[in-house]
Amino acid sequence: MPPPVPTAGKDQSATSLFWWLWRDYLRHHKGLLALALILMAIEGSMLALLSRMVQPMFDDVFTAGDRDALYWVGFAVMGIFMLRALTAAGRSILMTLIQQYAEADMRRHLLAHMMTLDTGFFQTHPPGQLIERVQGDVGAINSVWASILTALGRDLVSLVGLFSVALWIDWRWTLIAVVGVPLLVMPSLLVQAYIRRRARTAREIAGRISTRLDEVFHGINPIKLNRLEKYQGDRYNALIKEGIDANVRTSVGQATVPALIDIMTGIGFLGVLIYGGSEIISGEKTAGQFMAFFTAMSLAFDPLRRLGAMAGQWQMAAASVERLQQVLTMQPTILSPAQPRAVPTDLPEITLEDVHLQYGDLPVLRGASFTAQAGKTTALVGASGAGKSTIFNVLTRLVEPGTGTVTINGTPINTLDLGALRGLFSVVSQDAALFDETLRDNILLGRTDITDTDLHKALDAAHVTDFLPMLSDGLDSPAGPRGSNLSGGQRQRVAIARALIRNTPILLLDEATSALDTKSENIVQTALEKLSAGRTTLVIAHRLSTIYNADNIVVMDQGRVVDQGTHDELIARGGIYADLNRLQFSQQEEKTDV
Numbered sequence: 001m002p003p004p005v006p007t008a009g010k011d012q013s014a015t016s017l018f019w020w021l022w023r024d025y026l027r028h029h030k031g032l033l034a035l036a037l038i039l040m041a042i043e044g045s046m047l048a049l050l051s052r053m054v055q056p057m058f059d060d061v062f063t064a065g066d067r068d069a070l071y072w073v074g075f076a077v078m079g080i081f082m083l084r085a086l087t088a089a090g091r092s093i094l095m096t097l098i099q100q101y102a103e104a105d106m107r108r109h110l111l112a113h114m115m116t117l118d119t120g121f122f123q124t125h126p127p128g129q130l131i132e133r134v135q136g137d138v139g140a141i142n143s144v145w146a147s148i149l150t151a152l153g154r155d156l157v158s159l160v161g162l163f164s165v166a167l168w169i170d171w172r173w174t175l176i177a178v179v180g181v182p183l184l185v186m187p188s189l190l191v192q193a194y195i196r197r198r199a200r201t202a203r204e205i206a207g208r209i210s211t212r213l214d215e216v217f218h219g220i221n222p223i224k225l226n227r228l229e230k231y232q233g234d235r236y237n238a239l240i241k242e243g244i245d246a247n248v249r250t251s252v253g254q255a256t257v258p259a260l261i262d263i264m265t266g267i268g269f270l271g272v273l274i275y276g277g278s279e280i281i282s283g284e285k286t287a288g289q290f291m292a293f294f295t296a297m298s299l300a301f302d303p304l305r306r307l308g309a310m311a312g313q314w315q316m317a318a319a320s321v322e323r324l325q326q327v328l329t330m331q332p333t334i335l336s337p338a339q340p341r342a343v344p345t346d347l348p349e350i351t352l353e354d355v356h357l358q359y360g361d362l363p364v365l366r367g368a369s370f371t372a373q374a375g376k377t378t379a380l381v382g383a384s385g386a387g388k389s390t391i392f393n394v395l396t397r398l399v400e401p402g403t404g405t406v407t408i409n410g411t412p413i414n415t416l417d418l419g420a421l422r423g424l425f426s427v428v429s430q431d432a433a434l435f436d437e438t439l440r441d442n443i444l445l446g447r448t449d450i451t452d453t454d455l456h457k458a459l460d461a462a463h464v465t466d467f468l469p470m471l472s473d474g475l476d477s478p479a480g481p482r483g484s485n486l487s488g489g490q491r492q493r494v495a496i497a498r499a500l501i502r503n504t505p506i507l508l509l510d511e512a513t514s515a516l517d518t519k520s521e522n523i524v525q526t527a528l529e530k531l532s533a534g535r536t537t538l539v540i541a542h543r544l545s546t547i548y549n550a551d552n553i554v555v556m557d558q559g560r561v562v563d564q565g566t567h568d569e570l571i572a573r574g575g576i577y578a579d580l581n582r583l584q585f586s587q588q589e590e591k592t593d594v
Contacts, residue, residue, distance in 0.1 A: 021145055024109075025102040036094040039087040040153030044303070046084040048161025051296035053077055055169075059288030091154070095146055103142040107134050110324065116332050119398045128211025133327060136206050137320035144317035151310045155303035162300040169293045170285070173276050177268035177297055195253035199319035202246040209239045218482075250316065258305040265301060272297075334397050340417040344409035347374040348424065348505050348536045350395065355404030357390060357559075364390050365401065366559035372552070374409075377537040379547035381577060382556035388540045390559075392508050395538075396422055426499035428528070429510035432491040434483030439464075440475045442483075443497045450501055462497035462527045464490075489520030496527045507537040521546075544581050553577065 026033060057073050111134055114121075122130075166174040216223065216232050223232055276293070279285045350372040357365040365387045372378035380388040393399045394406060397413060406413050413421055434442050443458070444450055459465045459475075467490055471477035483491045499507065509528060525546060541547040548567045555563040555570065555577045563575055570577040 018145065018148075021102065025105050026098065028105075029098045029101055032094050032098055036091050036098065037149075037153045039091040039094070040150060041157045043084055043087040043091060044154040044157030045161050046080050046087075047158045047299045047303075048165050048296070050077065050080050051162060051165050051292055051299055053080070054295045055286075055288040055292035057288070058291050059286050091150070095150060099142050099146045102145075103138060106138050106142070110134050110138065110327070113328055117330055118332050118334055119393070121330065126211040126214070128209070128214040129207040130327075131214070132203070132207035132210045133323055136210075137203060137323050140203070140320040141317050141324070144314060148310050148314060151303075151306050155306050158303040159300055159307070162296045162303075165296040166293055166300075169289050169296075170276070173272050173293055176271040176275055177265075179268060179271070191253050191256045195250060195315040198246060198250040198253055199316040200322065202243065202250055203319050203323055205239060205243045205246050209236070209243060212236050212239055253315075261305055265297075265304070269297070334400055334418070336418040337415055340420070341411055341415045343416055343420045343424065344411055346409055347534075348408045349374040350506070350536060350538070351405075351407045351410075352391070352394075353405045353407075355394060355401045355406060357394065357399065357401040364559050365394070365404075367404070368556070368559060368561050369404075370552075370554045370561050370564055372536055372538055374536050375534060376551035377532055377539060377547075377549075379539040379541050379550040379553045380556060381541050381544065381547070381553060381580065383580075385558070386556040387559040388556055389510060391556075392427070392510060392538070392540070395506075395508070396425055396427075424504055425506045425508055426502045426504045426531075427508045427510065428492065428495045428499055428531075432483060432495035434479045434486070434491055434494060436481045437479060438473075438476045439468075439471075439479055439494060442479050442494055443475075443501055445498065445501075447501065455501070458497045458500035461500055461530045462493045463523050464493050464497050466523070467493075487520070489524060492520070492524045493527060496524070496531055499531055505535055507532055507535045509537065509539040511540050511542045544577075544584055 053073055053076055056069060057077075114130065114134075163174065166177070212232075212235060216236070223229060272293070276285065276290055280287060280290055352371075353369050355365050355368045356363070368387060368391065370378070380391060382388055390399065394401055395413070397418060400414070408416075408424070443455070443464075456465070459468070468474050477485070479485055479491075479494070483494070486494065509532075521543075539547055539550065541550075547553060550567070552564055553567060553570055554561055555575070557576055563570060563573065563577060565573070571581060
């Protein structure tokens, strides 16, 4: 689990952010960072040396005509520029390297933390928003800390050196040049608060844009079929306009502080020119001294502006820190116990006793109770919303029931290690979850202990070998985004092969054939029967014809178990199951007649 970030708020400071970054990310690269800081200091000090060389260049070379001074001043200036170029290049390379490492670590930790959160978190946070946090917010933070560190390590050294040269020439001139700086404090504070508000809005809009794109790309077929291209395009364009407005407003705030510095600098130069010019005319100061002072203050202009803009950059990072903090301070509520019990090794028998569960104020399970016998097939039937899929989520602890107990061979599942519990289950659902990888990767899921013989046995049993010759690269063919390169039946067979490779004692089938045509359904049903052999199997059935041979059929209605038994027993008793069976049978007859 990643370390927590500091709480971002009105009292959030750059110091706290850098402490967090140093403690959890940057200290791993302290050697490279120390070298980068040394190079920054050398690079920054070169400007002070350059301004110092202006006085002998004017007084000794141009005014006095000293030919020897011409050469040593010229070579000194050339040396300054060469050393500055080398240190700047080295600093840039090192900072890029450190920044990339830190950014990768932060994204890796953030994603790892997100994957530990409860399922409910992902139901309230759209994928686009989460992608923007991992990509956009982390990127914003890392670009800003690098800029701030460079400003402190290079520009601050430059300013100290340049002001030292200016003070050495004339402290009064220096005081006149910076007399307006204190007047910038209050406007800067107001601008910083404005930038943070605007930056927060810009990051939120960026998340909404990512969400819109995610929904468009995943729903492209419904968009085309319903002719929604213009509608979705208009919605995206509206978000883009909001994003432009928010980013422009943020840029206005960022540009304000450097603009104020420019104004104060101009006023200061006017004062120095009037006061210092009179001293030069009277012979109290030389032109070389004035040019050295003017050069030092001119060269200080850019680092001063960058340091002034640093406050605005920090406010943008603070807005991203706030968004990350919202995620990183969330903790999962479904956890492994401190001292987990041993996982049952016998063929599992699953029992639910008086299980209640509700989502908010909506009750989903209302005292559900039944037993799935070891090595047998138990089917769950009922209307949509009866609680069938919720049962599966309860068994795998994707959700936690409010009251009641769920046991495997008498052991409550909340006393088992969470990973070990989920390692007991294989799931084949209606929407087979395939990744944009090869079929081999989708089946093995990182397993390296599977022999080719075992793999081909699973492929044969799942009927994957029936369609492999039709694919250009066979098992190494890409499945496509969400398995889009395969048909529905092919995706189901890949999912079944995956379940066979997992070889777990419990099998959960969630309407695995409901979206298939008759031919594909027969093939998949045959593969499922092979998969179920020797396992405790629970089936959510949409087509009742697929579970006629189940050992036990549990009938659910509005979160309750209202009946259970074999197909023949339930038909004989009448009730909900008999009504559902009669309805589906009559519908099939109507289709046959047509």
